[in-house]
């Protein structure tokens with residue numbers, strides 16, 4: 001933590017402190033499953049490319065019936 005942040009608190013811009021670069025778990029700029037600012041990943045809105053998320057690399061089980069149904073169109 002920088003000295004200025006120690007004295008007056010972080011200068012939060014969403015999830016990222018503009019001064020020292022510290023991150024917090026609030027105010028993320030979600031781009032699908034990934035935060036554009038801090039790179040944090042959430043388990044929502046993945047960008048599925050088959051069985052893998054193109055953004056975060058998470059894998060899913062495409063053999064489950066609900067995935068087969070969602071991929072059929």
Ligand SMILES: [Zn+2]
Pocket residue numbers: 001002005009010011017018019020021022
């Ligand atoms: Zn800070």
Ligand SMILES: [Zn+2]
Pocket residue numbers: 015016023027028029035036037038039040
């Ligand atoms: Zn973030």
Ligand SMILES: [Zn+2]
Pocket residue numbers: 033034045046047053054055056057058
């Ligand atoms: Zn993802």
